[in-house]
Amino acid sequence: MQAPVLGYFCNMCAEVHRYVIPLYGNESRRLELVDKMEKYLFVRVHEWVPLPKTICRRCVLVVLQVEQYYLHLTRLALELAGLAPPEEPIDLTVKPSQPALLGRPPFHGNHQ
């Protein structure tokens, strides 16, 4: 007897979500999520560690926003040091052109 799958755990927030993105799927690779999680949030994800290999949309947003914030701070530091010209204000809102975050079909995993 099998229990129905109601959702998948998110690697970052550890909550169950109906819609998640596989960390080793095409969308995650395109967004470089695993690398960004480690670089900006110090979250290490390895395929051999028995933790969830999926991430929810809200946490994807967090990763991308932290990256933007980090890049902004780096740019400001260069400006203050006189090594870069002044920057335009950054926009941290989610763009409709980020398909991983909007209206993607659910991930059904490998359950049977």
Ligand SMILES: [Zn+2]
């Ligand atoms: Zn999450």
